[in-house]
Amino acid sequence: MTNLYFIRHAHSTYTPDEKGRPLSERGLNDAKRVTEVLKREDIDHIISSPYQRAIQTVQGIANHTNKQMEVVDGFKERRLAKGPVEDFTYAITKVWEDEHFSWDGGESNMEAQERGVQATYDVLKKYDGKNVVIGTHGNIMVLIINYFDKKYDFAFWKELGMPDIYKLTFERKELISVIRIIC
Template sequence: MTEVYFVRHAEPNYMNHDDELRELTEKGLTDRMLVTDFLKDKNIDAVLSSPYKRSVDTVKDFADKYGHQVVIVSGFKERKIDSVWIDDFTAFSQRQWMDFDYKLTDGETLREVQNRNIDALKWTLNKYRNKRIVIGSHGTALSTIINYYDTSFGYDSFNNIKEIMPWIVKFTFDEECLQSIEMFDLFAK
């Protein structure tokens, strides 16, 4: 069995509109310790991440403490929305979840995001077969992966998790065959 722990990044600084370089807030830097604590006894073999700073920084504390290098996998990056900042993200997001082929001029469709992330996941499953892996991820990218395996995970489910940062989803695979999905809200009591 291969266990994959996707970690949606901690709280980012939304004042920074550069998607790739958006850093964590002070709260995000503190909350990433919840990730380290959650993963400490999981016997993790490898740590991967989207190339985006907020995702790398969310898993880096764990990686540093447990002697792992963070391997960057470009395929796990977040959806490109457009070349400009979108003020009404809710309306845009709803439209994308209703139409997986909708995108703005310079953006990606959810189908494109899903295909890219699933290709990266399949590569990971082959390279790290029968290992335990952590992957630094994003809300939309991770939601499209869940949707790939469980189509009932749509806009309402995405909307329910959009404020949960960090958030962990564990996928268990036998080869490339999904066995289970478990979701962990690190703030739930």
């Protein structure tokens, strides 16, 4: 069995700099809780999206385990549009209503899901039988889980915490279970 611990990043203060946006003070404190929770799991590898807020959320467990973090572009957040959208709620609802729809310069659900699932399959192949932390983002995380189990959908995404931890257990490429780990 391979366990993937998908970690939705902790709270960050909004800036238009998607890649460099750091955690807020609250987010930094919550990231410490994530580290404490993950200390109880026997973590073999740490992976993160290239975005600063995801890296900061899992940096503590990388430090604790003395393991180098691997940055994987496939786990970055889905690009909703070329630039900031006027009405985020409308824009995100629209892409979830039609999995093939994308805003100008953005990724459809299908495109983002394909990217995230490919990254997940790469991790499953590379780290078969291991426990792997993946620092990522809410939308791409739910799109990945949704590929394996359709009950993880837009309504589920709206209920996610920040941070949030979901442990996905796989036997090769088959999803066996999804468990939320409270932090």
